[in-house]
Amino acid sequence: MTKLIPAPWWSAFLLCFWLLLQNDVSVGTSLLGLILAILIPLYTLRARDYPTTLHRPLLAVQYFLILLVDIVVSNLDIALIILMPRKRIQPALIEFPLDLTGSVPITILASTISLTPGTISAELGRDGRSLLIHALNVQDPEATVQQIKQRYERRLKEIFQC
Amino acid sequence: MTDLPQWADLLISFFIVLGASFAFIGSLGLLRLPDFMARLHAPTKNTTLGVGGVVMGSMLYFSVTDAFSLHELLIAIFLFLTAPISAHLLAKAGLHLELELNENTKDLRKKPEQYTDKDS
Numbered sequence: 266m267t268k269l270i271p272a273p274w275w276s277a278f279l280l281c282f283w284l285l286l287q288n289d290v291s292v293g294t295s296l297l298g299l300i301l302a303i304l305i306p307l308y309t310l311r312a313r314d315y316p317t318t319l320h321r322p323l324l325a326v327q328y329f330l331i332l333l334v335d336i337v338v339s340n341l342d343i344a345l346i347i348l349m350p351r352k353r354i355q356p357a358l359i360e361f362p363l364d365l366t367g368s369v370p371i372t373i374l375a376s377t378i379s380l381t382p383g384t385i386s387a388e389l390g391r392d393g394r395s396l397l398i399h400a401l402n403v404q405d406p407e408a409t410v411q412q413i414k415q416r417y418e419r420r421l422k423e424i425f426q427c
Numbered sequence: 428m429t430d431l432p433q434w435a436d437l438l439i440s441f442f443i444v445l446g447a448s449f450a451f452i453g454s455l456g457l458l459r460l461p462d463f464m465a466r467l468h469a470p471t472k473n474t475t476l477g478v479g480g481v482v483m484g485s486m487l488y489f490s491v492t493d494a495f496s497l498h499e500l501l502i503a504i505f506l507f508l509t510a511p512i513s514a515h516l517l518a519k520a521g522l523h524l525e526l527e528l529n530e531n532t533k534d535l536r537k538k539p540e541q542y543t544d545k546d547s
Contacts, residue, residue: 288498340449340476343468347456356465356528379511380475385467386511387518399464399518 269303271310274319276302320426328420332377339382346402354402358387361396361410364418370425371396377417384409435491439484446480449473463526464518471514478506 270276283298284290319325346354361378365371371393375386378398388397403409431439456469482499489496 282501285498285501288496289494336472336475339472343456343472344449344452347452347459347469347473354461354465356462358528375515376507376511379471379514380507383468385464385471385514385518387464387515387522397522399467401460401465401468 270306272306272313274322275306279305318426319424321424324420324424328417328424331416331420332380335381339380342382343401355404357400357403357406359398359400359403359406359410360390361398361413363394363396364414365421365425367425370421374418374421378413381417384413431488431491435487439487439491442480442484442487444480446477446482446484448477449480450477453477462528463521464528467514467517467521471510475506475510479503 280295280298280302283301284294287294287298363371363374365374371389375389375396378384378386378396383401383403385399385401386396387399389395390397398409400406400409450473453469453473456473457466460466460469482503486496486499489499
């Protein structure tokens with residue numbers, strides 16, 4: 266089983282992707298999708314030099330839903346700042362100490378930061394232990410860091426167990 | 428052009444107008460915000476909801492008139508994957524070129540040498 270399907274989540278993702286691309290669920294498309302979902306990971310597995318395991322798939326779904334809500338909130342937030350005539354904003358460059366290790370979790374965290382309210386990840390520190398964040402409008406930078414830690418980093422830590 | 432039931436008509440118009448307004452606000456942000464880094468915030472965030480709204484409208488329209496349609500979701504997935512990466516690269520470029528920041532900006536870097544490409 267592990268030999269045939271070395272990366273089950275990846276295969277599941279590829280199958281869903283294929284069905285979305287076809288925009289049609291029938292025996293034929295599902296079968297072809299299933300074959301592709303098994304063959305592609307087998308062929309490309311050698312190129313994956315970052316072993317990552319999804320330990321808590323349900324938590325990952327929850328994380329994704331939280332992210333969706335936050336993206337909508339951040340959109341409204343930024344729209345408000347843009348539309349407010351001459352509203353003074355207080356930007357800041359903040360250093361965010363990382364507790365996560367591993368390239369995949371850090372990439373996900375950095376993308377999350379860029380998609381959520383008022384922050385963009387700008388650079389990963391040379392030692393890989395901190396992220397530089399640009400925040401558009403913060404009064405209390407420490408609170409922003411704590412919020413990201415509580416809301417996203419803690420969950421990612423649990424999902425990937427690192 | 429087929430006739431739509433009225434509820435679908437309203438709902439689809441709502442989503443398309445929502446998407447279009449957010450795309451517009453995002454572009455407006457490019458013009459209004461004070462410096463390079465701040466300008467980055469507008470297109471990365473507001474285009475996600477802008478495109479999201481239009482995609483929702485399209486999904487509804489084709490699901491109501493034709494067969495159930497979900498493949499527009501792929502656009503949203505690709506956008507979620509690529510928007511943060513392009514933002515990150517632009518921010519990185521801006522940082523390394525040391526572009527001038529708005530005078531309000533608080534620089535809270537404790538170890539600035541960690542983020543430059545100059546060898547100390």
